[in-house]
Amino acid sequence: MSMADEQTLIQNAQNGDLEAFNGLVRNYQDAVYTLTYRIMGEPARAADAAQDAFITAFRRLETYNGGNFRAWLMRIAANTCYDHLRYEKRRPATALDDLVSEDYADGAPLPDQSTPTPEQAAQSAELSRAIQSCIDGLQADQRVALIMSDVEDFSYQEIAEAVGVQLGTVKSRISRARAALRGCLQGFRELLPSVYRL
Amino acid sequence: MPDFSEQEYQQLSEYIDGTLPASERAALEARLRTDDALRAELDALRDTVALVRRLPALKAPRDFSLTPAMVGRPAQPSLTPPRRDSRRITQFPAMALLSAAASFIFIVLGAVLWLSDAPDTSPIMTPIPAVASMPTTPPVTFDAPPDDVFDGMAEEAFAPLPDAEVDDADGIGAMRAFSAPADEEAEPELPEAVMQADMADAMAADDVEQAAEAIIEQMDGIEALTIEPEAAPPAPEQAEASADAPIVADDPPPVSRPARDIAPFLLIAGVLFALLALLGGGLTRRHRRS
Known part of the structure; x- marks a missing residue:
């Protein structure tokens, strides 16, 4: 996906076009899942975190003001994992x-x-x-x-x-x-x- | 594993990332030149970072595309064509082709049935002797009666009719015979004014039976007026003559022709399917343009 295509999708997504945002999801879902898996350490929890990360990203699209969209998305994914891990803190760590x-x-x-x-x-x-x-x-x-x-x-x-x-x-x-x-x-x-x- | 302090590990970590301040960096490099254990620990940490960075990328186990329900709001019209759009486009040519095929079949079938049942063009319509010789009823005609038929009809309408004629025609006579007294047979002869007076008398006398009888007989008179010219059975000699008359092929009797009756409906169905095919073609072009 070219930068121009990505910017078009981002603009349409910021205008509420869910299908445009899903174009971004399909482009970055492997990277986001890789990050969430490395942090969460288990496929099901990683998938949950990745899905929540995309939902959060869609809801916070107005906070994206240009720049590296991948880095913006990865920050959200990492932060989502951190929230999940804090929520699961009661579980005993190995x-x-x-x-x-x-x-x-x-x-x-x-x-x-x-x-x-x-x-x-x-x-x-x-x-x-x-x-x-x-x-x-x-x-x-x-x-x-x-x-x-x-x-x-x-x-x-x-x-x-x-x-x-x-x-x-x-x-x-x-x-x-x-x-x-x-x-x-x-x-x-x-x-x-x-x-x-x- | 050598025992280093947390501050030493943090210095080594920042040194690896290149974020250690210049003054601390110089001091650490001087120590690394003399401290083999610290240098070995730095190499081990570098290898650890390298191992983490060589972890392969993973493939997402499923599609994480969002649905309107996930984001808690109804779906909005998309500015980006969805993936299944191409599949939707292919449905219209299929509709057009199927409709065109159905139209062709219906029109051809209808035309064949229509032409094959025509009496003067198709050899199959030559009367078969066995069928032509079958006795049939003469055609019913609805010619207007001559003017003199109505002459004196007013007088005949209320003329006493033989009970058998009327009873045979509509069965009312049986009911009347059941309910009417035998001594009132002459009453239908009265003209209308007299009948109305008679009905009024009957009503005034609270004789319901008599009122009903008067109404029935008045209706009999009206029915006799309207039915008599048509319901008159043919004379015996006429019926005999029509049964014996030979049937001529040039004037075939109006027999039922189911195939020819269906043909117009098939032609109409063919036209409708043709319109559907045109609609499908138009939708296909419209989607391809968009």
């Missing part, structure tokens, strides 16, 4: 130490994109599931900050505005998340390529 030996076979349906052989594809899928398991073990606020920073390339300031916290809080959450993730991934050394020095 410790990172427990995740090392946990069965992670219920991960996301990861597509085979950069694996030339079936064996490599299987190893890559297993590594992805291991990483996702470690991400799922992070605290919710750390998880959101990590995904927004390292998956979606948001700046600290953008994360702080999206989540509604101070800049220093974002830096702290990201550094803690990376340290915890590094410790978790050491338990999957046999899955890691040799170039990684965990």
